[in-house]
Amino acid sequence: MQHLFSAEGEAAITELLRKPALLAxxxxxxxxxxxxxxxDVQLDPAVAGRLCQLAALRPVAIVTGRSVSDLRPRLGFEPTYLMGSHGAEDESTPAATAARVRQLDPGRQRLAEQAAALNAAGVTVEDKGVSLALHFRLAADPARAQAAIDTQLLGLPTGLRHFGGKRVCNLVPADAPDKADALRALVARxxxxxxxxxxxxxxxxxxxxQAPPDWLTIRIGQADTASKARFRLDSPQQTALLLDRLHTHLLQTGRT
Ligand SMILES: [Mg+2]
Structure with missing residues (x-):
């Protein structure tokens, strides 16, 4: 996986911005x-300001694991699109979102019954409406926390699926959209x-x-050789530099 701040990365950015592009x-x-x-997280006002400028030139989407109501006040600007719970929460389809909230009820009930055992292992349950998150970022013994989560996953009702993240396990209805579904929907919309x-x-x-070859995909963080992204950046600080470059490119090409 190549670093985006390279000759190849610059060429890819130029190529992308020749077409009508969603920036997500x-x-x-x-x-x-x-x-x-x-x-404790709040978006750096300088980053928010740059995203706001980009949103005037191209549609800007934030697709987060947080709920929409949790994320919006942390942004400091209004993106063109905002999707929560890893793509499962879509404000433009409230009926489908409400149905997903109900689909999670059996899992919600099961985790409520097991809350004491999970808490004892350093796991906290966050109810985001259309997803449930079992966090263990603050657990004293992450292996014990993961084991407690694995035990709960064995007893979960059917109709749910789970996937990992950084010190978190997420539960959503089995047929809920993931981030790839969300991106396809937003490109069309x-x-x-x-x-x-x-x-x-x-x-x-x-x-x-799942991205078509002419999309520009970027994995943030130290090189993960298993990632299928086309390019990488080292840190969110470099994402901020990317936003500056995108803005400069868009102003230079005049394709606004
Ligand atoms: Mg993330």
Missing amino acids: FDFDGTLTPIVARAD SGSRVALYAGDDVNDEPVFE
Whole structure:
């Protein structure tokens, strides 16, 4: 996987912006550093300002694992599109979103019954409406926390699926869209022909794996050789530099 800040990366950015492009980003670990307490995160105002400028030139989407209501006040700007719970929460389809909330009820009930055992292992359950997150970022013994989660997954009701992340296990209805589904929907909805997507985690990989070859996909973080992204950047700080480059490119090409 090649670094985006290279001759090949520059050429890929130029090629992408020749076409109507959706500019889409994950949030935690991509636009902002991962911190111990997810509740403390606020987007850097300089990054928010740049995204706001980009949103005036191209549709900008944030596709986050957080709920929409959790994320929106942390942004400091209004993106063109905002999707929560890894693509499962879509404000434009409230009926489908409400159905997914109900589909999670059996899992919600099961985890409520097991809350004491999970808490004892350092796992906290976050109910995001259309997804449930079992966090263990603050667990004293991550292996014990993971074992407690694995035990719960064995007893989960059918009709749910789970996937990992950084010190988290996520539960959603089995047929809920993932981030790849969300990106395809947003490209169509925005009338775009291609997309840029940057993300830092295993749950961003479906986008990288399924992206057409003319999309620009970027994995944020130290090189993960298993990633299917076309390019990499080292950190959210480099994502901020990418936003500057995109803005410069768009102004220079005049294709606004
Ligand atoms: Mg992330």
